[in-house]
Amino acid sequence: MPSRYIPILIYAILAAAFPAVTLIIFKFIRPDSTSAGAKLKPYECGIPPESDARGRYSVRFYIVAILFVIFDVETIFLFPWAVQFNALGLYGLVTMFVFLGILIIGYIWLYKKGALEWV
Amino acid sequence: MFAPIEDLYRLAPELVLCTFGILVMLAEPFVPRKRSGLVAFLALLGAGAALAATRLSWAHPGTAFYGLVRVDDFSIFLHFVVGAVAVLVILGSRDYLEREGLHRGEFYALVLFATAGMGVMVSAQELVTAFIGLEISSISSYILASFRRNVPKSNESAMKYFLLGSFATSFFLYGVALVYGATGTTLLSRMDSASGNPTLLRLGLGMIFIGLAFKVASAPFQLWTPDVYEGAPTPVTALLSSGPKAAAFALLLRIFDTVFAASQLWVWAIWVSAALTMFAGNLAALVQSNVKRMLAYSSIAHAGYILVAFAARNEIGTAAVLFYLVAYALMKLGAFTMVTHLGGEGERRLEINDYAGLGSQQPAAAAFLTLYLFSLLGLPVTAGFLGKFYIFNAALKSHLVWLAVLLAINTVISAYYYLRVIVVMYMREPQKEWAATPIPRAVGLVLVLTAAGTLYLGLFPNYLMEFATQSAVLPR
16 A cells, blocks of 8 residues: 555655755856855845836836736636536526626726727 | 526616616716716716615515525615715715816716625625625725825825725635634524534624724724825715715624624624724814814714614614614715815815804805704704614613713713814804805705705604614514
8 A cells, every 4th residue: 555655755755856956966066156246135046136126117017917917817717617618508608798798898998098008 | 597587686776786887987988078977977877776776676575696695674775875875975076076177987987886885785695795795895995085196195095995994804804714614604694503613603703893893983993084084085085984884884783683693792892892982083083173084083983873772782773773874874975065065176175274254155055064063963853863862762772871871971072073163164254265166056966965864854753763673673
């Protein structure tokens, strides 16, 4: 019975060995990072920071991101419906179309409002 | 597999509100700016249709959608309340939005969606459904609070409301999760028969109470109220102080009356909270110089009065809560609509001292405001008096003598700040010249309706009280 768990054991050893071996090898081949002074910088990850993280960027990114989330969630709702399509039948079809219809109205609204115009 | 048509009748007000909300959104970009009144009219039609739909669903009592919502006299009563609030708010906000250059169809759509959420809250029989209703109404309110988006105060108000509101909602949701963990059900009617871990159930119910206490602004969870009410556009303040509050009280009442464990656990929490809320609201209102803040603190105090009727824990108390919610919505809507109009462009005339000389310059406005303030104070011949009388009656019937005494003390305290406004209006000389704009017709209609309602309920409360008593019988 325990023999069935041997693959898991091998997997666990591999998983532990991978970072250990990588770190040991890199210890010998990588340049000394303290020489660049980057060790003392915040969020040190090997690349020296270029500018202030609190820069300003266009508010349109937020709008696009929010719109993406809305239509993304729409697709998420479609998946369980599609999986259970036969069981839900006509009722499921109608309710899903009502749901999609409401979202399309939202799309028309934001299109007319100019939310999709980039410049 | 189709939901029975009866179920749709039972959800008719929400369906109508959402449909009209979507229609308003759709109409907004297509209707030219000059004809923007059309959008407002469509929204008004929607709110009116929701009242008609409530009448329709009244004829089909019972549970719908596998027991998630329930149409009974209680939910119908509150549907009428939130529907009427929506009608009055839409009527009263058009001129404000035009004046401030904020006229957008989305405003009305959000009012309709918020009302739909409140409708779900008052008929929910199940905690997750109630949560969805709470969220629909809250998220719409957050956006409405930030509607004067160029004004920092409005943004501050929305931010505070959003952060504290989501915090409260997470309390509510965590409570729901714990209650489900304890009993294995989220249906209110099954909670008592389910055998579960009583400690877990109590913890969950306690958290639900905290979440809803935030929403009704009862102490010690009331701190957000003055800032939010002050910064939000005044018509939105009128909505926030009447509609969502009534819906949250309704949900609290339904859980309190349906789940035996909740009524056992909450009664002392409500006792303490009622006493604290009354004092916190009234004492802080004494020192306010801004009318909106003063009215915000007064609305905290009124939440305390309503909680006194909760603590009575009998059907007289429930009926008193329902009656008071109507009376309170009328006088608060009226008072805030008057403040909206008097505020002038940019809402600049908001200090109590700015109202000096109003009695001689704009006698009609001063008279209306005096009536609402008298009603908030609870003087006879107004709805506020009878509402307080019923609460007093309910408290004494349940031998809550101390709470009744505290209520009386608080009424006396509140007399100071309500009467001060009246004194300033009638007995002080104006220090600054304010342009006396005539009251627009729609605003005038709101004022007349709320004032007539306040007087009508003060003189002939029987019809509404009968309806409230009939609605107070909640099925266990």
